[in-house]
Amino acid sequence: MDFKLSNKLKKLPPYLFVEIDKAKKKAAEEGRDIIDLGVGDPEGRDIIDLGVGDPDIPTPRFIIDALSKATHDPKTHRYSLDQGLPEFREAAAKWFKKRFGVDLDPENEVYPLIGSKEGIAHIPLAFVNPGDIVLVPDPSYPPYRSGTIFAGGEVLSMPLTENHKFLPDLKAINHHLLHKVKMMFINYPNNPTSAICDKKFFKDVIDFATKHNIIICHDAAYSEVSFDGLRMPSIFEVEGAKDVAIEFHSLSKTFNMTGWRIGYACGNSRIIEALAKVKANIDSGIREETF
Numbered sequence: 001m002d003f004k005l006s007n008k009l010k011k012l013p014p015y016l017f018v019e020i021d022k023a024k025k026k027a028a029e030e031g032r033d034i035i036d037l038g039v040g041d042p043e044g045r046d047i048i049d050l051g052v053g054d055p056d057i058p059t060p061r062f063i064i065d066a067l068s069k070a071t072h073d074p075k076t077h078r079y080s081l082d083q084g085l086p087e088f089r090e091a092a093a094k095w096f097k098k099r100f101g102v103d104l105d106p107e108n109e110v111y112p113l114i115g116s117k118e119g120i121a122h123i124p125l126a127f128v129n130p131g132d133i134v135l136v137p138d139p140s141y142p143p144y145r146s147g148t149i150f151a152g153g154e155v156l157s158m159p160l161t162e163n164h165k166f167l168p169d170l171k172a173i174n175h176h177l178l179h180k181v182k183m184m185f186i187n188y189p190n191n192p193t194s195a196i197c198d199k200k201f202f203k204d205v206i207d208f209a210t211k212h213n214i215i216i217c218h219d220a221a222y223s224e225v226s227f228d229g230l231r232m233p234s235i236f237e238v239e240g241a242k243d244v245a246i247e248f249h250s251l252s253k254t255f256n257m258t259g260w261r262i263g264y265a266c267g268n269s270r271i272i273e274a275l276a277k278v279k280a281n282i283d284s285g286i287r288e289e290t291f
C-alpha cells in the first residue's frame, strides 16, 4: 500500500513543539538536567525548556473539586452539541465584563472550544478559499500557519522585529496583495517574543482590517500572564473591534489546565457562527461545568 501524504500535509513543517520535545528527551537521555537553571550540572549544560508553554504548577483546588464532583453527575456524561451549556458562556461573558469592562452576548458572541488551539486552527476553514492570503506574524504559534495551509490558503508573513517592538508593521505589508488577504492573526501578550501591545496598536489594526475587509483573529491565550501590575487589554476594549474581530481565550495558562484544556472564542457573531458551522462538522462540543 502506498500511503502518500496529501499535498497539504506535505506542505506543513514538522510541528515545532513536538520537535523541541524530542530534542529535550534526547538531551535528557544524555544525562543532562532539565529546567534546572544551571545549578545541577557543574559544566552548566542544563536544559532550560523554552518549548511548549506548559504551566508546572497544579490546577487550583476549587477547579479540581468542581470537576471531580461533576464527573459523578450523569448529566455530564452526554454529548454537548453545538454551543454547549449556557452556564459556561454566561460565566465567560461575566468574567469578560469584570476583567475588560466589555459586554458579550453569551448567546451569540461566545463559543466554547476544546482549547483555543482547536478554534485557531479551524477558523481559516470558515473563510479562506484556495489562493486567499492569511497574514501571519513571524515568528508565531504554529497553528496560524497550519490552519491556513489546511484551508488551502497562502501565508504572508508579517515579521516581528525588535525595532518595531515586535508588532507587525502594517505599512510594510505588500499593498498589491491586500485584495487577496482574508484574515490576519495577531497575538498579545506574544508567544514567543513575550511582547505586549497597547490599545493604540489594536486601533491601528482595526482601522487597517476595516479598510481592507480583513478578519482579525486575536489570540489572547496569555492575557492573564503579565507582571509588574500590567493588565493586557482585550481588542474589544477598542471601538469598532466587534465589527471585524474574533478573540481566542484559553483557561490553559490562566488556571494551569493544559492537561484538561478548555477555551472559547468571542466577538463578532457572524465570525462565531461560521466557526461554529465548521466545528459542528468536526467535533461534538465539550460538556463544560462552571465553578
Ligand SMILES: Cc1ncc(COP(=O)(O)O)c(C=O)c1O
Binding pocket: 052, 053, 114, 115, 116, 117, 118, 141, 187, 191, 219, 221, 249, 250, 251, 252, 258, 261, 262, 263
Ligand atoms: C500563543 C498560544 N495560543 C494558543 C495556545 C493554545 O492553548 P490551548 O489550546 O491550551 O487553549 C498556546 C499554547 O501553547 C499558545 O502558546
